[in-house]
Amino acid sequence: MPKSDVGAGGPSGDTAKDAFKESCSTLRFADRARSIANNPVVNASRDVRSILALKEREIARLRAMLAQMAAEQGTGEEGMAARRRRQG
Numbered sequence: 001m002p003k004s005d006v007g008a009g010g011p012s013g014d015t016a017k018d019a020f021k022e023s024c025s026t027l028r029f030a031d032r033a034r035s036i037a038n039n040p041v042v043n044a045s046r047d048v049r050s051i052l053a054l055k056e057r058e059i060a061r062l063r064a065m066l067a068q069m070a071a072e073q074g075t076g077e078e079g080m081a082a083r084r085r086r087q088g
Contacts, residue, residue: 046054
């Protein structure tokens with residue numbers, strides 16, 4: 001056995017102190033982990049009608065946003081006609 005392996009076989013000296021510190025650290029962690037409160041909640045499934053109503057409201061909201069953006073940027077019929085006049 002090489003001399004460098006002497007003392008590496010078991011906890012002695014500094015190695016025992018390190019092992020003790022590590023054990024204490026692990027026990028402190030376990031004590032903190034025990035106090036964690038976990039309250040999982042199952043997502044409630046909705047019926048088909050309520051899902052469709054939500055989707056219809058979202059579609060209406062997005063269409064209104066598009067119409068507003070088109071009016072602000074002139075992308076409607078008037079805006080297209082103005083672009084054609086500029087290009088032509």
